[in-house]
Structures are given as structure tokens and as C-alpha cells.
Amino acid sequence: MSVTTTYRTDPRSGLQFESHAERLITANAVAAVVFLLIGGLLAIGVVLTRWPAVHWLEADTFYQVLTAHGIDMLIFWIIFFEVAVLYFCSSTLLRCRLATPRIAWLAFALMVIGAITNNVAVYQGGSSVMMTSYVPMMAAPSFYFGLILFAVGALIACFVFFGTLVVARRDRTYQGSVPLVTFGAVTAAIIAVFTIASGAIILIPTWLMSIGVVEKVDPLAYRMIWWAFGHSSQQINVAAHISIWYAVAAIAFGAKPMSERVSRGAFLLYILFLQLASAHHLLADPGLSTGWKVVNTSYFMYFAVLASMIHGLTIPGAMEVAQRKKGFNKGLFEWLRKAPWGNPVFSGVFISIVGFGFLGGISGVMMGTEQLNMIIHNTIYVPGHFHATVVVGTTLSFMALTYFLIPVLFKREMIAPGLAKIQPYLFGLSMYFFCLVMMGAGTLGVSRRHWDMAFNGSPLAYEWPGAAYLMMGLVGIAGVSAIVGGAIYIYVTVGSLLWGKRLESGQKSATFTPIPPTAPSAAVQSYGSIGFAAPGTFVLAMVFLVAFVLYYFINWKYLSQVWGLS
């Protein structure tokens, strides 16, 4: 390769950044934050319109804003950041050069152009079709074309990541297996390839339909293949943010995975089964057999649920083991009490783990149960669920990682550390409450993607119970408070990049320093109790299980009271 490069060893973390990779990680992370900012501004419109007492925007503007909010947040913010994570997990963690940096820049350019094209299409009006853009409702051709360009860019970025793994192997920058976090990133990238291919399979014909080349795309086939893209893209997030959880456990505590076999096995289950969870979007659809629904959403999906339950134990478990090793060994929970709660990198991730499990995970299984889906489908319970997974789970983890990256990658001292300290609590806990009241309103039947719950102008208007109005009012309040939390994140991040004190960048060298082999660890553990290395985490896991079981059967109770259906 003619491209010359240098390697910088960061003096604060000891991580080694290759110059091309460093610039690409920076560019993708900055683009991500820009889209988070746009999506966050749009969230103000969504929240203040669904808050019944405020009901701010007109119907057409509301649907336009809601479409853009969904796409900017769920696709652009998250995938830009994920590309940064992929480059970090390959080039930085494996201490090698990034494969084909010029092609990586091409990928970045395609993603930026695609994202802007799509956004412009939505703001021009005439493309208020929601993120899902179900046919036969049509958007402007540039709406689909922008998404396709973005997807092609993201796909190229995945292959740059795979290429970088090959480079590391060939240059022998490490020995043995890749680190667990990189293994998780590989999982995310494999799922991403499947996801993006599904997106292309359905969006290309839909784009051709919008310009009149293809006559018809079957609405049911569209739903099935679109969800292989739409839901699987959220599974990329799961794999990515769980990798970040492991990374933060390692960074904040020096924690090592309790068992490499268990954690990697759980990632393998994701590769095999996680995408099949997208079938649960079709549980209330005509035309699919019971067998298809049960096999996909139960038999297969529960392997992915199992994997998530495993990660949910092993990550706090690894933290507990590391803390106990440091001497915080009293009782069940000293390790947790003495955790660095004032460090936003840790607090963000811990709030994310708990919220993702209790709120996002449990509600996700409810929706994914064939019969229970009937009392949930398309109610506001659904956004309640995915704000718990995508916002509490993914976005908050990405935010926490950013606080780590500001000094390490961007070489800036963080401005307003006091604000950064409270940000994960304000944002995370507001989102907890936001999701809970949304699910409450959804349990009462309130529809998602609906401009006016008073049905103004309808001759047969329905009157929602007062409790539904109360819940939606609380959604408004919690939403505003979460937006303030998001704004603090943007202020701290962007402010640090612009005005933060420059930090020393560390030694540069023309060659990489390989990762030294690590000494085998002692298997015998001398802490914990009753043979459990992490008894506190086990107790927390049992609390989770009890909540899960109770809530599961409460929903069956609700279901048993509705009309007979067969």
C-alpha cells in the first residue's frame, strides 16, 4: 500500500491509534452527534405534540417531524456511531492499520450524502411516510435513494472492518483470539451485512416503484423484508452496545470477562438467532401461519433472549469480580456501592444495562409473544419498548463511551465535568420514566404515530379514559426532561471539542507496537461466597427474573379478559 501512516500511543489510556483510523473514527463520531442533535431537536416537536395539553404542531408538520426523528435517530445517529465503534474495535484494539482508508472515506461520503438526501426529501414534504415507509404509501424517489446510498456506504464500512481484521492477522499485531469486545463488534458487523442486504432487497424495488419502473411491490412482502432490515438494524445496536458494556467494564474496573466461553457463546447465539426476532413485527399480520410465527418468535427468538440474559449477568458479574478483587468484598453489594458512580462512563453504562434489561428486554419479550402481541401491536407501548432498548440501551451507552473518548481520541479536556457527571442520571432516569408511562398508555390502548388522541373532526370519535390522558401528559414531561439531558450531552461533547483544553497527544511512531501476550490467569478464586464469584450479581439477576415472570403472567391475565378470538 502506498498510503503512509503513523501510530500514536495515547498517554492516558495506552491505546494505540493509527492516524487514518483516528481521523475516520472522529469523522464518523462527529457525523453521528450531528444527527443526534437534529433528531433531538425533532424530538421536541414530537413530544410537545403528543403531550395532550400542549398539542403543539399541526398534523402535517407532526408526521413530517416524526418521520425525520425516527430515521435520524434509529438509522443515521446510530449507524454513524457504530461505524466509529467498528473502526475502534478493529484498528485501535488490535493495534493495526485500518484497511483501505480511501475506501473508508468513500463509505463515509456515501453515508453523508445519503443521509442528507433522505433528510432533504422529508423536509420538502411529500415523504411523511414514517421510518417504515410501508407500501403502497409512497415517498419521493430521493427518500429511498438517500437510504440506499447510506446503506451502501455502511456496507462498505463493514467490509473495511473485516479487511482490517485480516490486516491485523497478517501483520501479527496480536496472538491467539481477538479480544471479546472485537468479537462482539464482529457479531455486529455480520448482523449489519444481513440487515443492509435485506434493506437493499426491499428498498431498491420500492425506489424503482417510486420512479415508475416497477409497477407494484406486494405490501405484505414489503413488511416482511423491510422488518428484516428495520428490526435487524436494532440488533446491530444490541451487539454494538453490549460490546461497549464489556469495554467499559474493562476500562473502568480492569474487569475481565467471567468466562470467555460463555460471553462469546452468547454472541454466537446472536449471530444465529437475533435477526429472527424481526418476525415479531408480523405477529398481527394476515397471511402467515401459526407455525411460522411460533417457530420464529419463540423457538428461535428465545435463544437470542437467552443470550441477552447471559450478557446481562456476565457484565455486572465481571465488574463485581473485579471490585471484589480490589477488596470491596463485604456483603452482597459493597462492590456496587463503592463503584465510581461519579464517573459518567461507568454510571451511563450501568443505567443502560439495568434499563435495557428491566424495561426494554422484558417488554420486548411481551411483544414478541404471539398472543400477547394482540394487546400491544401498534400501540404506544411499542415506542415505549424501543426507547428503552435503543435510547436507554444504545444511545446512553454511546454517550458513556463518548465521555471516555473525549480525552483519549479527541485529546481534549472535558468542559463542564460537573454537568457530565449528572447527565447520565438526568437523561437515563428521565428515559426510564418516559418508557414506563408510554407502556402504561399503550396498555390502555393509546395508538402510536397518532397526531390527536381526541380524534378531532371524526364523526365517531372515541373518548380515551382519563388515565390515558394522564399517562400521555407524563410522557410529555418525561420527554422534555430527557431532551434536556440530551442537550447537556451535546453541549459537553461539542463544547469539549471546540473549547476544551488541548491535551498532549502522545508518542508517534511509524510502526505499530504489537499487543504483548497476556499471562494465563489463575482459575481459583478466593472471594465471593457459597462458591459464587459474583453473588451480588446473582441476586440482582434473580430480582430481574421475578419481575420478568410476574409481568409475563400479568399480561396473560390481561389477554384472557379480551374478546374470544380464534
Add this chain to the structure above:
Amino acid sequence: MSAILPPSERLWWKHPLDRVEGTWIVIALIWCLIMFAMMVGWHIWGKQNLSTETYKTTPEKYTAKAQAFVEKYTVRTETADKTPVVAPPPGSDIYLIARLWSFWPILELENGKTYRLHLSSLDYNHGFSLQPANINIQIVPGYEHVVTITPNRSGQYSVVCNEYCGINHHTMVGRVYVK
């Protein structure tokens, strides 16, 4: 040593399993199997299972069927649009049209009796959200979905469209009476 470094043991799949993890995996797996059994068992013993009976249709064909049904069983009209209120006999096939932006006609059913409810859309995707019972079913154009329903409480119900279908989506509400 840590998750961001290569594992010290070359063969990570031989890494020993901690007792916490082993116990938790067994518990979680059992719970997954219970949930699996619940989903299948409800098909056998439960009373709320979504029918999968579906036919391909076209707006013209479906409208003709619904029209014939309405002409046969209309008992009165309601609202300024003179929406027909249809009272079909128990056990019969009943038709509901979803279109921009209304459900047509209004249905009048008997409590505890079973009906074969046909659902289809003439244009976009719509949502059948029966309130306050809170039963939600997707309505997809080009497909006629036949759902067997048995109302279990008398009263006035609303059918709210809960799939976004354009600017007047919020006015798309239908009605079902159960006597």
C-alpha cells in the same frame, strides 16, 4: 486479561465456566422453555388466538362482498354521513372495510355470539384497534383476513386506526355495538 485484550488462554472455548454463570444459564433456559410452552399451550387451551385464515383479494372484489353484506343486514344509519349500522345474524360472515379515512360499516353484534370478521383495506395499511377491549390487528391491502371473534361484554366499542395512513389518520375511527 480484560475484554479489550486478547484472551490469555489461546482456546477461549475451553475457558472454564463459573458457577454463577452455569446456574443462571440453566435458570434462563428453563424460563425460555416455559415461555415457549406457554405460547404453544395457549393455542390449545387459550381462547385468544389470532386466526391465520387469509385470502388474496382486490379492492373491487372486497368492496362488492362488503356492499352485498351491508345491503342485506342494514338496520339503520348513523352520523351525518349516513353510515349504515349492520346487524348480522350470529355465526355469519361479517365485513369491515378500512379505507382513507374511515371504517365502514358500523357493526352491531350480540354478546357471547361468534362471528367471522373479514378485514381488508382498499388503499394503504391500516390498523384495527378495538377499544376499550384493546385488540390490535394489522390490515394489509390486497389481503382479506378472516378473524373469528366472540364479544364477551356488551357496550359501545370503537375501532381506532392505529397504523399511520396519512394526514387525516386521526379521524379514522369506526364503531361496533355489542348488545
